[in-house]
Amino acid sequence: MIRIYGDGNSGNCLKVKWVCDALALPTTWIDVDTTTGGSRTVEFLKLNPWGQVPTVEFDDGRTLAQSNAIIRYLARGSDLIPADPFAAAQMDAWLFWSNTAMSPMWPCAAFRWSISASPPASSTRILVKRGYAALDSMERRLSEARFLVGDVFSLADVALLAYTRVAHEGGFDLTSYASLRRWIAEAEKRLGLPAAR
Amino acid sequence: MIRIYGDGNSGNCLKVKWVCDALALPTTWIDVDTTTGGSRTVEFLKLNPWGQVPTVEFDDGRTLAQSNAIIRYLARGSDLIPADPFAAAQMDAWLFWSNTAMSPMWPCAAFRWSISASPPASSTRILVKRGYAALDSMERRLSEARFLVGDVFSLADVALLAYTRVAHEGGFDLTSYASLRRWIAEAEKRLGLPAAR
Numbered sequence: 394m395i396r397i398y399g400d401g402n403s404g405n406c407l408k409v410k411w412v413c414d415a416l417a418l419p420t421t422w423i424d425v426d427t428t429t430g431g432s433r434t435v436e437f438l439k440l441n442p443w444g445q446v447p448t449v450e451f452d453d454g455r456t457l458a459q460s461n462a463i464i465r466y467l468a469r470g471s472d473l474i475p476a477d478p479f480a481a482a483q484m485d486a487w488l489f490w491s492n493t494a495m496s497p498m499w500p501c502a503a504f505r506w507s508i509s510a511s512p513p514a515s516s517t518r519i520l521v522k523r524g525y526a527a528l529d530s531m532e533r534r535l536s537e538a539r540f541l542v543g544d545v546f547s548l549a550d551v552a553l554l555a556y557t558r559v560a561h562e563g564g565f566d567l568t569s570y571a572s573l574r575r576w577i578a579e580a581e582k583r584l585g586l587p588a589a590r
Numbered sequence: 591m592i593r594i595y596g597d598g599n600s601g602n603c604l605k606v607k608w609v610c611d612a613l614a615l616p617t618t619w620i621d622v623d624t625t626t627g628g629s630r631t632v633e634f635l636k637l638n639p640w641g642q643v644p645t646v647e648f649d650d651g652r653t654l655a656q657s658n659a660i661i662r663y664l665a666r667g668s669d670l671i672p673a674d675p676f677a678a679a680q681m682d683a684w685l686f687w688s689n690t691a692m693s694p695m696w697p698c699a700a701f702r703w704s705i706s707a708s709p710p711a712s713s714t715r716i717l718v719k720r721g722y723a724a725l726d727s728m729e730r731r732l733s734e735a736r737f738l739v740g741d742v743f744s745l746a747d748v749a750l751l752a753y754t755r756v757a758h759e760g761g762f763d764l765t766s767y768a769s770l771r772r773w774i775a776e777a778e779k780r781l782g783l784p785a786a787r
Contacts, residue, residue, distance in 0.1 A: 443687060443727060455676065459683040466679035479652065482663035486656040490640060492689040530640060 395420045395467075396450040398440065400427050404498075404555030405460040406447040411551055411584050412464040416471055461488045464548050475545050484542045487549035491556070494527040498556040498563055524565055528573060531557065535572035539579075546583055554580045558589040592617045592664075593647040595637065597624050601695075601752030602657040603644040608748055608781050609661040613668055658685045661745050672742050681739045684746035688753070691724040695753040695760055721762055725770060728754065732769035736776075743780055751777045755786040 395413060397420050399406030413420045425431040425446050433444045441448040441458045449463050450456045457463050465488070468474050475481045531553065534541060541549040558577050560567060567574055581588055592610060594617050596603030610617045622628040622643050630641045638645040638655045646660050647653045654660050662685070665671050672678045728750065731738060738746040755774050757764060764771055778785055 442730060443691075457676075457679055457683060459686040461686045462679050462682035465682055466675065469675055478663065478666055479654075482654055482659050485659035485662055486654060489656040489658045489686070489689060492686060493693070494640075496690070533639060 394452060396423055397421070397447055398423045398425050398432075398437070398450070399447040400425055403427075403446060404559065408551050408555040409447045409449065409460055409463050409467075411555075411586070412467055412473065412548070415473065415551075415584060416468060418467060461492065461548075461552060464551065468548055473546070473548050473551070475542060475547055480542050480545065480547075484547045484549045487541050488552055490530075491549075491552050494523075494530070495553070495556045498524055498527075498560055498565070521564070524560070524563070528557070528560065528565065528567070528570060531576075532570045532573045535576045540576070546580070550576070550580045551584065554584070558586075561589075591649060593620055594618070594644055595620045595622050595629075595634070595647070596644040597622055600624075600643060601756065605748050605752040606644045606646065606657055606660050606664075608752075608783070609664055609670065609745070612670065612748075612781060613664060615664060658689065658745075658749060661748065665745055670743070670745050670748070672739060672744055677739050677742065677744075681744045681746040684738050685749055687727075688746075688749050691720075691727070692750070692753045695721055695724075695757055695762070718761070721757070721760070725754070725757065725762065725764070725767060728773075729767045729770045732773045737773070743777070747773070747777045748781065751781070755783075758786075 395418055397406070397409055397413070399409065399422060401407070401422075401424065410420060410422065425437065427446060431437065432441075432446050437448075438444055440450060440456050443458055445458060447460050447463060448456055448458050449467075457466060465474070475484060531541070538544070540546050541553060554577065557567075557573060558581065567577075578588065592615055594603070594606055594610070596606065596619060598604070598619075598621065607617060607619065622634065624643060628634065629638075629643050634645075635641055637647060637653050640655055642655060644657050644660060645653055645655050646664075654663060662671070672681060728738070735741070737743050738750065751774065754764075754770060755778065764774075775785065
């Protein structure tokens with residue numbers, strides 16, 4: 394049994410659950426409310442000194458942090474990681490890229506949820522611009538390939554899906570992103586997720 | 591021959607060179623001046639649509655982006671990646687963590703270089719605080735282990751070294767970080783680098 398310490402509003406946490414489900418790995422989800430310091434308690438910092446969710450704990454007590462490191466470990470040897478080393482490296486490139494490129498998605502969504510009546514602050518406008526640039530990159534790639542790493546559905550698709558499927562909640566309009574919307578629908582179907590909108 | 595498109599001031603670029611040198615892989619370094627748009631030219635975007643350095647190009651014309659994906663690919667099968675899958679996952683956790691946690695290092699250094707006479711803006715003060723928090727995490731780990739992943743010198747050490755060895759240039763004072771300084775010296779020695787200060 395894998396214990397997933399996570400926040401249900403976080404795409405980074407959800408993607409760990411999705412990978413476990415896709416690999417039929419049994420899990421227990423432990424909700425951690427990061428907004429009230431749940432990831433900074435003495436108990437939690439023993440699981441993950443960085444104080445971040447998701448964190449997973451295995452039956453033998455070992456723990457692992459960082460969503461992309463977790464899914465890469467859990468999916469080793471499965472068809473979610475391309476067997477070809479260069480294709481796997483391209484998958485890794487998307488994972489590392491998403492770490493920074495997708496970061497605007499979350500604050501933008503948080504902004505919309507919290508103060509949607511106010512006009513965006515300049516810092517939010519910069520995030521919106523960066524967010525659309527990231528979506529542009531994905532659209533360009535997905536207009537020429539079925540998945541991010543060619544024909545193979547991989548962890549790159551799982552990781553990026555976590556943000557893009559809820560991009561509209563952060564105010565991002567995907568109307569003109571035809572390839573991205575096609576890919577979101579296909580990735581959701583692969584993972585057995587309901588359509589996000 | 592591996593062509594490394596990089597900026598010599600960027601730790602992300604230098605670490606690719608260090609890994610190639612450690613593995614005795616022949617390289618050619620092509621300087622890209624990102625401050626004057628060198629990574630956004632039509633020619634460069636054909637190599638890397640994300641417009642980022644480092645980017646590597648192999649003899650067969652294939653290209654790969656994202657420094658951590660690059661070093662992970664180049665070092666596959668070498669002793670820079672732990673053979674034990676869980677230890678490799680811990681290495682990955684440090685790599686993904688560094689992607690965001692180490693980001694304050696670069697802007698802080700840039701700030702110091704460009705307008706060192708002015709007091710830090712509030713955004714810079716936040717970066718400084720986050721930078722020290724990252725250094726605290728590393729100090730804690732390195733006070734209990736020789737390297738970031740236990741006894742094994744790995745890509746985690748190479749990647750984190752790139753930022754920490756020049757942290758003083760960004761105004762970070764490492765005087766009280768005894769374990770971190772011990773580790774920097776050892777990692778520099780492993781890679782055959784001169785002491786950064």
